[in-house]
Amino acid sequence: AAGFFVEHWNTPCYFLPGVPAEVRMFMEQYVLPDLDRRFPERPLYRKRILRVQGLTESHIQERLQSLAPAELGVELGYLPQTAENWVTLFTAAETEGVADQRLQRAEEEVRWRLGADAISGRDGETLESVVGQLLRERSWKLAVAESCTGGILAARITAVAGASDYLTCGFVTYSNDAKVALLGVSQQDLATHGAVSHEVARAMAEGARLRVDAQVALAVTGIAGPSGGTPTKPVGTVFVACATASRTIVLQHRFSGDRHQVQEESAQAALVLLWKELLG
Structure with missing residues (x-):
């Protein structure tokens, strides 16, 4: 299937087919390279997923209520899955080193509050x-x-x-x-x-x-x-x-x-x- 591009008021708009494999191909070959060219000075964005076992979303939120993500330079999110819950950490930084440092510090705080036996892995670690x-x-x-x-x-x-x-x-x-x-x-x-x-x-x-x-x-x-x-x-x-x-x-x-x-x-x-x- 085909896709097309329109620039509206200096804003790039990409229209892609709905088939997942085709979306992935368009993103990798056209959209992301074009965004890199248009916005070379944009912040670096990083996201980390912590896979939580044995705790409900409400229990996770209760244990993390004392966490101040803004002070750590991250945004905190919750993504319930079919059989486990994810805690997400998101940050925008000027360099990869700063982003990784923020995520690592935030992850340590989350692990301390949830317990060492609650997080089985991160990101793609099923x-x-x-x-x-x-x-x-x-x-x-x-x-x-x-x-x-x-x-x-x-x-x-x-x-x-x-x-x-x-x-x-x-x-x-x-x-x-x-x-x-x-x-x-x-x-x-x-x-x-x-x-x-x-x-x-x-x-x-x-x-x-x-x-x-x-x-x-x-x-x-x-x-x-x-x-x-x-x-x-x-x-x-x-x-x-x-x-x-x-x-x-x-x-x-x-x-x-x-x-x-x-x-x-x-x-x-x-x-x-x-x-x-x-x-x-």
């Missing part, structure tokens, strides 16, 4: 890439066992190039029979506690780890909806587990939203649990 690097540093192998997420967790992990360095196997055990046959979950646990339970999540993680001789395993079991909920286990009830040779941690969550949102937040919760376990 949680799955951070977890992958931690696994690689330990030379650990990871196995995953999924029920309600149906492979979403494994898909996120393998979206990172080089994931074969640490991901050894993924089980999608959607039925109870598959949980028993592939992971060694006991029929008694399923009958007594149900597939969506602390006990079954633990057994899934421990079974996955032992089946493929991995150092760590994740498991997810829950009710993604819209049906299947009960008064004691409503839609959105999810258990995530992380098993190592020394211990198994199981956490219960209650997520809201549609089926896709519950699945995405479940996968995120499992990755957060693994991230914190790897940090020690």
Whole structure:
């Protein structure tokens, strides 16, 4: 598709097609070079994204209310995402060195207020890439066992190039029979506690780890909806587990939203649990 340019009252106006790939091409080849030529003395703009885990937007704002961004030379913003929250830092400076200095100082203030275990990465450092690097540093192998997420967790992990360095196997055990046959979950646990339970999540993680001789395993079991909920286990009830040779941690969550949102937040919760376990 074509685009066109109009200069109106000494203001450049660019009209671009709507296809993302074409917009990117026009921006890189035409718009940005033209802006560089027209405004060579403009300030340098820098933005940093801090990826926050385990805190709601309201909790983040409460902890950062004492922060004075103007005194640090930055603008502070909040960008809620599907399964995590972003704190954004923006600055305009004359040089790259000054911009980086402002962002670094502001980031340190944010980290101090939110806690060292709240920020998993910055900018393009996704949680799955951070977890992958931690696994690689330990030379650990990871196995995953999924029920309600149906492979979403494994898909996120393998979206990172080089994931074969640490991901050894993924089980999608959607039925109870598959949980028993592939992971060694006991029929008694399923009958007594149900597939969506602390006990079954633990057994899934421990079974996955032992089946493929991995150092760590994740498991997810829950009710993604819209049906299947009960008064004691409503839609959105999810258990995530992380098993190592020394211990198994199981956490219960209650997520809201549609089926896709519950699945995405479940996968995120499992990755957060693994991230914190790897940090020690």
